[in-house]
Amino acid sequence: MAQLGKIPATVITGFLGAGKTTMIRNMLENANGKRIALIINEFGDLGVDRGIINGCGIEGCEEDDVVELANGCICCTVADDFLPTIQGLIDRDTPPDHIVIETSGLALPKPLVKAFNWPEVRSRVTVDGVVAVLDGAALRDGLFAHDHHAVQAQREADENLDHESPLEELFEEQLHCADMVVLNKTDLLTDAERSKVEADIRAELKKPSVKIIATEHSRVENAILLGLGAAAEDDLDSRPSHHDDGHEHDHDDFDSFVVSLDAISDPANLEKRLIDVVRQFDVLRIKGFLDVPGKPMRHVVQGVGERFQRYFDRPWADGETRRSELVVIGLHGLDRAVIEAAIKAA
Numbered sequence: 001m002a003q004l005g006k007i008p009a010t011v012i013t014g015f016l017g018a019g020k021t022t023m024i025r026n027m028l029e030n031a032n033g034k035r036i037a038l039i040i041n042e043f044g045d046l047g048v049d050r051g052i053i054n055g056c057g058i059e060g061c062e063e064d065d066v067v068e069l070a071n072g073c074i075c076c077t078v079a080d081d082f083l084p085t086i087q088g089l090i091d092r093d094t095p096p097d098h099i100v101i102e103t104s105g106l107a108l109p110k111p112l113v114k115a116f117n118w119p120e121v122r123s124r125v126t127v128d129g130v131v132a133v134l135d136g137a138a139l140r141d142g143l144f145a146h147d148h149h150a151v152q153a154q155r156e157a158d159e160n161l162d163h164e165s166p167l168e169e170l171f172e173e174q175l176h177c178a179d180m181v182v183l184n185k186t187d188l189l190t191d192a193e194r195s196k197v198e199a200d201i202r203a204e205l206k207k208p209s210v211k212i213i214a215t216e217h218s219r220v221e222n223a224i225l226l227g228l229g230a231a232a233e234d235d236l237d238s239r240p241s242h243h244d245d246g247h248e249h250d251h252d253d254f255d256s257f258v259v260s261l262d263a264i265s266d267p268a269n270l271e272k273r274l275i276d277v278v279r280q281f282d283v284l285r286i287k288g289f290l291d292v293p294g295k296p297m298r299h300v301v302q303g304v305g306e307r308f309q310r311y312f313d314r315p316w317a318d319g320e321t322r323r324s325e326l327v328v329i330g331l332h333g334l335d336r337a338v339i340e341a342a343i344k345a346a
């Protein structure tokens with residue numbers, strides 16, 4: 001049902017490195033004059049996503065149209081950070097045409113959707129849709145549940161087995177809250193793998209109406225992404241959550257820290273060390289920026305599991321301090337000192 005007169009908001013959820021920021025960049029590149037305000041929430045204290053979006057030089061993507069919520073996962077900072085931010089956007093002289101919220105890769109989307117029922121917001125904004133971006137390669141590799149059907153069978157056979165890994169629980173939370181699922185990174189899958197992953201997703205989904213779109217680099221038409229008309233804030237019951245029974249969730253299952261480095265003359269050699277760190281420790285994601293001596297451009301490092309990408313994205317600005325910083329995100333218990341030493345090893 002169209003929510004007449006309300007500003008539509010789209011929540012983009014999905015695990016670490018699934019392709020949420022990539023989706024937002026595509027969305028901005030194809031905004032065609034639509035004034036999109038972004039709220040970016042990121043796990044880890046480096047603000048890489050915002051840096052990547054601001055660095056993309058997309059016309060129409062003004063600095064003050066991008067708001068970063070960096071005090072932890074948005075699901076936990078709704079009252080303190082998120083609501084004042086939304087109110088600030090809708091109270092502008094010229095409010096945005098659409099609000100897009102990129103949740104952190106470790107955030108639960110349902111508490112955020114619930115927040116749109118707050119009186120100050122409900123009459124003016126509607127959740128047009130929750131879009132879950134899934135990393136097809138991670139699903140194929142069993143990061144969330146090895147064999148979905150086998151796990152399901154085990155659970156049915158032994159009800160005590162219902163403790164889920166933090167990754168499984170998070171994956172289900174993000175999936176069950178979605179109005180649309182974008183199966184991303186299909187370039188990394190064979191046709192057979194893609195069919196199996198899609199079948200696993202469909203088996204996990206609670207709502208048969210949820211559309212699954214398979215894609216590469218999160219490319220989905222804005223007309224599809226920004227026009228679901230779901231009014232998700234009025235449809236919470238169809239989005240089951242492990243936390244509906246009121247028990248708190250916390251983010252103690254995950255750790256992150258920032259590693260500051262000197263200028264890096266051999267990024268390829270550093271990448272090898274980063275891959276070794278991912279292999280040796282429970283590291284899920286490493287991303288950040290490097291200062292490469294003699295190069296006028298900033299060097300971006302993007303690691304999702306063992307898969308790394310590096311590229312120069314924009315010139316270092318006049319007066320900007322050139323620095324090398326990486327955020328490391330992983331399962332609880334990361335040994336920061338050992339990991340930092342391994343990354344810095346000459």
Ligand SMILES: Nc1nc2c(ncn2[C@@H]2O[C@H](COP(=O)(O)OP(=O)(O)OP(=O)(O)O)[C@@H](O)[C@H]2O)c(=O)[nH]1
Nearest residue numbers: 015016017018019020021022105185216217302309
């Ligand atoms: N091969 C491949 N890589 C992709 C695809 N989509 C995104 N990537 C890469 O995956 C990495 C992570 O993408 P992001 O868009 O930053 O992922 P994200 O979900 O915003 O990550 P977090 O905010 O850290 O959770 C980047 O290096 C992307 O270029 C895809 O379809 N195929």
